[in-house]
Amino acid sequence: MASGGGVEEVSNKQVILKDYVSGFPKESDMYLNTSGTIKLKVPEGSNAIIVKNLYLSCDPYMRPRMRQPIPGNESYVEPFKPGSPIAGYGVSKVLDSGHPNFKKGDLVWGLTGWEEYSLITTTERLFKIHHTDVPLSYYTGLLGMPGMTAYAGFYEVCSPKKGEHVFISAASGAVGQLVGQFAKLLGCYVVGSAGSKEKVDLLKNKFGFNEAFNYKEEPDLHAALKRYFPEGIDIYFENVGGKMLDAVLLNMRVHGRIAVCGMISQYNLDHPEGVHNLMAVVGKRVRIEGFMVFEYYHLYPKFLELVLPHIKEGKIIYVEDVAEGLESAPAALIGLFTGRNVGKQVVVVARE
Amino acid sequence: MASGGGVEEVSNKQVILKDYVSGFPKESDMYLNTSGTIKLKVPEGSNAIIVKNLYLSCDPYMRPRMRQPIPGNESYVEPFKPGSPIAGYGVSKVLDSGHPNFKKGDLVWGLTGWEEYSLITTTERLFKIHHTDVPLSYYTGLLGMPGMTAYAGFYEVCSPKKGEHVFISAASGAVGQLVGQFAKLLGCYVVGSAGSKEKVDLLKNKFGFNEAFNYKEEPDLHAALKRYFPEGIDIYFENVGGKMLDAVLLNMRVHGRIAVCGMISQYNLDHPEGVHNLMAVVGKRVRIEGFMVFEYYHLYPKFLELVLPHIKEGKIIYVEDVAEGLESAPAALIGLFTGRNVGKQVVVVARE
CATH class of the missing domain: 3.90.180.10 (Medium-chain alcohol dehydrogenases, catalytic domain)
Structure with missing residues (x-):
């Protein structure tokens, strides 16, 4: 200069x-x-x-x-x-x-x-x-916007409890991989979906998800979710929208929560796909809640306090x-x- | 006997x-x-x-x-x-x-x-x-299941505040007419939709809604809602589903709430209509919550305490x-x- x-x-x-x-x-x-x-x-x-x-x-x-x-x-x-x-x-x-x-x-x-x-x-x-x-x-x-999104979405929006059954779509992405690890640290049962075998392996073998599946190889997403969640889903961390959301709605448990972080499957469509199974929110008394990370940035110091030691101890990887x-x-x-x-x-x- | x-x-x-x-x-x-x-x-x-x-x-x-x-x-x-x-x-x-x-x-x-x-x-x-x-x-x-549905849905699910902008579909029905009156008693701005001129008149002249419209005469529901809610909707009491929900989603205000009581427009369809504008829940950070009245029946005595005097004073009509x-x-x-x-x-x- x-x-x-x-x-x-x-x-x-x-x-x-x-x-x-x-x-x-x-x-x-x-x-x-x-x-x-x-x-x-x-x-x-x-x-x-x-x-x-x-x-x-x-x-x-x-x-x-x-x-x-x-x-x-x-x-x-x-x-x-x-x-x-x-x-x-x-x-x-x-x-x-x-x-x-x-x-x-x-x-x-x-x-x-x-x-x-x-x-x-x-x-x-x-x-x-x-x-x-x-x-x-x-x-x-991990330590920026996507990390804070995972933190706020999971802890603040999903009201998670130990032992709950958590499903994450786009699970190997910037946000999903961290949500899954947070859920595991809390003692939840965690399943993720992703779009390739490599990503599914990552979820199971590197991030410690209980189960993971390749949504592209599932002709019937409803059946796939039923297989991994025979008793239903307590928490869905929504990153994709469209058909996946429709299938999830049919598999939610009573008082389930859906945190809507984004809907990447819809972003390139001029007319977003229809979601047909919203009636399920009545029967199962489900809460769907959209959120944006910037409303939670005041929690950033608290987030760092939680995450930094876990990174150093190798308990959270990215x-x-x-x-x-x-x-x-x-x-x-x-x-x-x-x-x-x-x-x-x-x-x-x-x-x- | x-x-x-x-x-x-x-x-x-x-x-x-x-x-x-x-x-x-x-x-x-x-x-x-x-x-x-x-x-x-x-x-x-x-x-x-x-x-x-x-x-x-x-x-x-x-x-x-x-x-x-x-x-x-x-x-x-x-x-x-x-x-x-x-x-x-x-x-x-x-x-x-x-x-x-x-x-x-x-x-x-x-x-x-x-x-x-x-x-x-x-x-x-x-x-x-x-x-x-x-x-x-x-x-x-009024004093039975629909009344309790209105009470629980509005006070317990919608978290209403004085001055908020409230929209009710199927507003002259068993539940809707009461939700509107609760909202008015709280000091909200209240608009209802119904399916005939007679019902619209009832909403405006008998139940004291601020405004009401006949959805069958609105070729563009999004435009109709924009007209009545130029600043957006804080609370939507959802009784109908389908196209109305899609239009409402585009007109929600930041941190708006949608209590899903039912979706009567969908009940006779073998394949429910698609809802396309769910992405709006992210941008506006909207909460959509389904509920069923039976989970709130313990509040029935409190409900009667509120409603009976209002009925006797003619402040709530049915x-x-x-x-x-x-x-x-x-x-x-x-x-x-x-x-x-x-x-x-x-x-x-x-x-x-």
Whole structure:
């Protein structure tokens, strides 16, 4: 960074969204702009910060942000701006700061841009990273937004009790793998579904789920759930929606709870599938509850207190799927919707 | 009743379910059996009671009871037995009792048969009627199961707060009319939907709803709800399901609650309609909760304490649609599914 009158201007590669996307997104909906530059100094009098982006997070909720907003039927997240860089969670290093809470050299996680360097003007939702004796990339997953999503969704929304029967869809993903481990730590019976043999093996052999199955190989999801939950499901951690939700509804136990974290199977459809078995919520007195992680960020210190020792003792493990380089980011994001990733999808922009 | 050795045997007309019903039920799915008789004395040593049925209740949940049970997808209520009388809620007078809690002359409400006289062996869920300075038929509606459903659903499930915006479907029905009045008493803004001009007038002019509309005249339910709830719905009391639920989901406010009491629009369909907008529960962090009234019957004394004074002061009113005679019961029940009834559908079997 220039300390004198001249300010260093450096090249700043960016991943740009070309236009709003309908249907299934493609790599070509984004492009790498290599001609941009950025000054690595915050403007005089601003309380923004300049960061170098290290790790970027690919998350399912980013798909709705690529959609053209429909008046009266807005998505739950602000849409991306065509022609601008993709925005998302990441781990970054502060290079310059006009904000009293941040100083050069700080590591942070939170919302940033898909580019090498970002000027961040909204710093309210950035978290400073104090624990660096774990992989820094964990702050895009296990110790970041997905981790907090698992924590809030399971402990705060599902009201779990020891011994309960828990089902998790998209169970090897960034959120699911952690929900399953939380449930096991509490003494629950835990079953997960995923989309490949490799993922199913991971669930059973690495994350310690009691059972796991490949939903693509189950012609009858209702029968599959009946097999693993002959007495029914107390808690369903919902990540996928559609047919899986319909099958789950028929297998819920009395007073069961469904925490709706997302519905990845529906994000690429212009018209979401119908769910037909909602009547089951009456007979079984089921509670379905949607939640968004940002309402629980005040619990982040409590979450770290719980999770950090478990990580260090090897009682909680985390699997990441790491893509190298900003140029690999579009493919990594698209892969999330085909289920190509195994574990949390991270993109490494720089290692320090 | 015979007091000596001989026991009086009297004629006992019954409404019999012919066979399981699929699709839309018809009057001819039931028939009046006039050849039966009954002894008006409980068997020696039994703790059953013999009652004379005065008022019978026609309720939407009776439709699922007419359906053939599908293994693995059981309805939430026990099916009726083809060849046997329809069962349902009613107000009855005890003629003979083998049970210490009941004596001849007692008035009770609870589950009985669609017949002139019934032998009731399961008396656990019968309520003794202590307040007879209100119309006895009210114990099939306002002061019976539907009243308790409104009370439990609104106060216990919806967590209502003064000033909140409340929408009720099937709002002029046995449950809806009372939910609306509870919400008004609490200081909420209340809108109801119903299926005719007469019902809409009732909602606005008799029950004091702020607004009401005829859903059959709204080509776009989403637009209709937007009109009445420009800032969104805090509480939806769900009685109908299907398209209405889909439109409501798009109009919920952040942290809105949907109490699912029933889904009458779906009961006659072999394949329930799909609900497409469930993703909205994430963005708006909505809670959907099914409930069944029997879990709240312990609150019945508290409910009476609240409601009886309001009835006497004219602050809660109740509209009934009264059919005369057991022979009119099949048509009355079928009318519930076409919306022919205006207010709570009651059948008078005998007035005392």
